[in-house]
Amino acid sequence: KAGVTQTPRYLIKTRGQQVTLSCSPISGHRSVSWYQQTPGQGLQFLFEYFSETQRNKGNFPGRFSGRQFSNSRSEMNVSTLELGDSALYLCASSLSGSHIYEQYFGPGTRLTVT
Amino acid sequence: GENVEQHPSTLSVQEGDSAVIKCTYSDSASNYFPWYKQELGKRPQLIIDIRSNVGEKKDQRIAVTLNKTAKHFSLHITETQPEDSAVYFCAAKGGGADGLTFGKGTHLIIQP
Numbered sequence A: 001k002a003g004v005t006q007t008p009r010y011l012i013k014t015r016g017q018q019v020t021l022s023c024s025p026i027s028g029h030r031s032v033s034w035y036q037q038t039p040g041q042g043l044q045f046l047f048e049y050f051s052e053t054q055r056n057k058g059n060f061p062g063r064f065s066g067r068q069f070s071n072s073r074s075e076m077n078v079s080t081l082e083l084g085d086s087a088l089y090l091c092a093s094s095l096s097g098s099h100i101y102e103q104y105f106g107p108g109t110r111l112t113v114t
Numbered sequence B: 001g002e003n004v005e006q007h008p009s010t011l012s013v014q015e016g017d018s019a020v021i022k023c024t025y026s027d028s029a030s031n032y033f034p035w036y037k038q039e040l041g042k043r044p045q046l047i048i049d050i051r052s053n054v055g056e057k058k059d060q061r062i063a064v065t066l067n068k069t070a071k072h073f074s075l076h077i078t079e080t081q082p083e084d085s086a087v088y089f090c091a092a093k094g095g096g097a098d099g100l101t102f103g104k105g106t107h108l109i110i111q112p
Helices: none
Strands: A006-007 A008-014 A019-024 A029-037 A042-051 A053-057 A066-068 A074-078 A087-094 A107-112 B004-007 B010-014 B019-025 B030-036 B044-053 B056-059 B062-067 B072-077 B086-093 B101-102 B106-111
Touching: A006 A087, A008 A019, A008 B101, A019 A087, A029 A074, A029 B004, A042 A066, A042 A074, A042 B086, A074 A087, A087 B030, A107 B030, B004 B086, B019 B106, B030 B062, B044 B056, B044 B062, B044 B106, B072 B086
Parallel strands: A008 A107, B010 B106
Antiparallel strands: A006 A019, A019 A074, A029 A042, A029 A087, A042 A053, A066 A074, A087 A107, B004 B019, B019 B072, B030 B044, B030 B086, B056 B062, B062 B072, B086 B101, B086 B106
């Protein structure tokens, strides 16, 4: 089975712009979670989508949003970019809608905001 | 919400020795505890996990223990090898509507 894929792998944006990142889960996985990874804050949970619905949400401002399509692919959007949004954005897919699940990460999208 | 503390932040061991990384969590309702290994420039890789109804789990040189009463869990790596060098993250799935909460990571260095 192919693993989790993310596009693009690298992005450079300017403050105030918006960006959309894409994640394709492992075939058959219906849950996609998004995380932000920075040297200072580590790995932080953004949100989780399951069956096209946002099921869980972390403590991030409303500028961060996402969606999931019927084929389980997911996108996240960040509007009005700030310098502090520079980070590695990771998505992870899991099989079930249970509260106990194994998550497998994609390679990430490295976002740099200048 | 859940809070996970991880120690130490850096651990240097001689090749062949054992390494232990410890984590504590705050939410007594947490029920799932995975460990991830992240090599430089690569994605976090799930290496082992444990659920709240199990006290210990082993997979070859890697083992994880869970003490629900004390709310802590540990990763044990025996007979360490150079390829074990990486950053290791513990995580916990809380009882609320959150995703995984991660520790800050441990940089494991295997000295030849």
